[in-house]
Amino acid sequence: MAWYDEAVFYHIYPLGLTGAPKQNTYGEPKHRLNTLLPWIAHIKDIGCNAIYIGPLFESVGHGYETTDYKKLDSRLGTNEDLTAFVKECHRQGVKVIFDGVFNHTGRDFFAFQDIKKNRENSRYKDWYRNVNFWGNNEFNDGFSYENWGGYDLLAKLNQQNQEVRNYIGDVIRFWVKEFDVDGIRLDAADVLDFEYMKELRRVANEVKPDFWLMGEVIHGDYNRWVNEGTLHSVTNYHLHKALYSGHNDHNYFEIAHTVKRLYGMGGNRPDGLKLYNFVDNHDVERIYTKLIQKAHFAPVHVLLYTLPGVPSIYYGSEFGIEGRKEKHSDDSLRPALSFDEYEHAREENPYTRLIGALGKVRQSTPALSYGDYKELTLTNRQYAFSRDYEGESVIVTVNNDDNDFTMNLPAGDAAAYVGALSGEKVDVNSGRISVSVKANSGEIWIPLSKGQALNAGVMADLGKVDADAKVEAVEKATEKVGKSSAGTAKRIVTDENANAAVEIVDEKVAEVMMESVEEKKAKLESRDTLDAVAEKMIDEAMENLAQSDAAQKKPKEDKRECCQEAFEKGRITGLQEAILAMMEKNGPVTDQMKKDVMDNVYHDSLINWIKSFR
Template identity: 65%
Template sequence: MSWYNEAIFYHIYPLGLTGAPKHNDYSAPVSRLNTLLPWIDHIREIGCTALYIGPLFESVGHGYETTDYKKLDSRLGTNEDLKNFVAACHEKEIKVIFDGVFNHTGRDFFAFKDIQQNREHSRYLNWYCNVNFGGNTEYNDGFSYENWGGYNLLVKLNQRNPEVQNYICDVIRFWVSEFDVDGIRLDAADVLDFDFMRALRRTAAEVKEDFWLMGEVIHGDYSRWVNGETLHSVTNYALHKALYSGHNDHNYFEIAHTVKYLQNMGNLDLYNFVDNHDVERIYTKLSNKAHFAPVHVLLYTLPGVPSIYYGSEFGIEGKKEKFSDDSLRPALDIKDYADAVQKNSCTALIAALGKIRQHTPALSYGSYAELQLTNRQFAFARDLDGIRVIVTVNNDDNAADMSLPAGNCAEYIGTLTGRKVPVQDGRINVTVAANSGEIWVPAGEMPEYIPVKTETADIEKVQEETEETTSTQTESPAQKTITAAEETAAAKAEDIQPEKTADTSAISAENSFPENTEAAAEKEKTVIVDMNKSPEDMTVDELQQAILAQMAGNGPVTDQMKKTVYDNIWHDSLVNWLKSFH
């Protein structure tokens, strides 16, 4: 067992978060990295125990065209700034891993500059792949070379060259001795040479106990990379895709099938995520924003190491654009999200899940067993040392009942809601709220996360404050109340005496609804929907009413369900939501 087996990661793209200029003119350093120091307390508050940050080192643009592996990017500050930042993370017991961009360099890297100057006589000629002095590029160097991804800005290193291997291994040694880094995320690991990765693994074992190597891999059998000779982990893009599409399509079979597919690869500790600096934000990706809750319950409970991308814990939007990833990598000020754990239901849920996972070893080490599966409900167990933790999720707009085989104990407690259910004939019978999830642990076996009693007036006040705060920001406001489970999670899941447990069913949906009932009814009367229109041609109001009409065909529409619809004001998202009914 190592620190990374139990880690909960926070992921920062520093050039974006700090608002650094897009182009590096290599002028005097500006200590923007220091503006991230206040984020460390936030990372800890939401239950994260490790930080993946990068790219960090000198480059000319987005960070992946490295100019100097041993110098912090001038736009972020100095090496001393980075050393102090890592030390500050360690002081808060947060491990740190850097982005290792070892597949290619930028054109300003010293070895490539030497080839430009000395051409055929450069001693670094074999540091790169297929340098050809009979060719040329758009840069008119008078020679061509193998690039990465079709971009001549990124010059592909010859990873089979022992000098290149030794140089990169020395870079890792430098990062450990200079900055005390705890691991590396290897960029584009799916195209790294395997002998090169074996050299990196040997270096990892040399430099630091439990030094972690995690690779960016998109497709394929992950066990090719994750084994005793190469990497400890890779990015779990297979589960990433299943988590959002399994909810958008109301298809939990896709998620369950993906988990089985991954289990067949072996006992791999994969790096799980729902978004990152290269893909759309999960809040944008979900057709039904209320699915933010079950998606993250699964992220924190399925086998693997969970990760949160900066800002997504606030429920911000981020749409991938054709020629730019800027919207995925925004500058944020942590002061704009003060008290988010108390005021933002998305953040509250993430904080609660972080604390639950930290105190529930079965979620890190337990075996996996599927218990119940339909298109809209999914339950599984994580078993460890005779203790069974049960996870239930529901992507339907109505509550669902489940009867599930339990562990050998008298009672279970829901860690998000504080609900207690008895074990009867070896089973528990539970009700999972609409668009929600719950983590059930044996009562008495683990810390009880009992929610603080919240008065209705307090809920209204919190929502008003959140609306005032988020209305001045460019990011879309997080949905204020997703489920009753998330309302209770707003208390940060602190240990409270049982007599203070809230009866979540007593919290009036009407009081959490953004408009009063009369106003909502009036809106329904005034919006006439022509169902012959294509969803793309409908207005936001028409789409909302059409969605509610489809819901009504499946059963009673509650105020909470109406709130979920009216909170969604994004046309494309509503279009996808309406189409999901067909």
């Protein structure tokens, strides 16, 4: 398994994000690339573990008219800046791939300049396609040549020329040696010569283990490009179109049929075609702009993160920003963004929270990267499928209707499922689950089997709980009890609402205790740890209680007793849930075993029982 099999990409157009000038004067380097360093932690925080960034190298304008393949664009900085950027990405566990513009060059590229200067005597006259010294071009050079896309600014390389192939191969080797890059996205791969791509693949296999080649391909049979001899992956424009139009037209048949066709291209195997999935990029309008009903942002991204393929987020779209394609300009698709403006988006922006939650679910659920795909149900407005891997069946449900919808679906070999985004738990009855999918929403149903107790509650909070922190998780989960408001404090000390207080504490403690087995073991290492947490929770609650009118009427001892009782009841419930989850890991749990656990309400015994599983 290679790193890209489990990748979640973040796509950066650096000249746009950094606010670089539209034209390059080739002057002193401006170190704009360094302004992207703070973004790395954000990218990691929303669950992305790979960056596709480019174009990066010296060019005259938008970046795709390359002037020098071995020099970072002066508007972005120096080669040392790029080396440092990749190094910092790697330090934070993020892979990096560059944009490889190997179909054409700009007119300022040294080989083209030599042709202008020496004409028929240039040793580089065969580096470009169909150079004709009897013709002319829009720049009045006195010769013509084949361009890309009708733009004389982009001179098309002669990819059959072995010198060109050797030169580009050396560029790739230089990028790996100088910058330690992990892969390349080939620009305009759908018009590259196939023998040329095969040679690039041989270089990729040589320079670095698991070096990834992904190509920009718009339409066609993707198998022509994705195979052992050419590329590892291509851009999935088929699915891109289906995802937004399938929601705008309330037509999940379009999406499901597109997935079925693509899955068939790969031999109906999840490893057959590992396509690069996206809902927007630097060449197409933002997904938030394209969606007629903005609420469809949620089901669109649930599908992006769960369907077969490698998901990618285009910078800024995790904030729900607009971007409309304009005549003769893509500037609105490639805006400058200030990191300071979005620094707290993870906590404040619902779109960012959703993307962060999906990223965490994707990285913690191998079935979404490796699992077989099977369609379970399909209507114009509802769609469900499973991803099965190593005996685990993950079920995905989406709904583009304005009303909630209940689905009855075949389930895997598990006693229950939990919604990774909502925390809702549903039991399996006769091999099926009945789930309610909220209007214009989606859910990822994770099986609770083989001792896996996925903490859906924490995932719904965007995975903020650090698996290595023994106490921090409990503290964060209980902040809403102790610090949320005076109203909550009053509820805790009001006799008639005592049950509500217990429910609040019970819910938050249970969330933490329902984390994975290994996390539970770490948090339950000793009675002392739990007692210290209990004391901290009680003290924090008491500080807030003291500020409420109701709290002032009760003696300190009564307040402590009330909070202590609420915590103990919540903690016991959490411990019982943890014990049952661990018992499931070791084999079937009978009703009597469950009863024994639930009847044992003395926390000392429960803690000792938990410790026995270590």
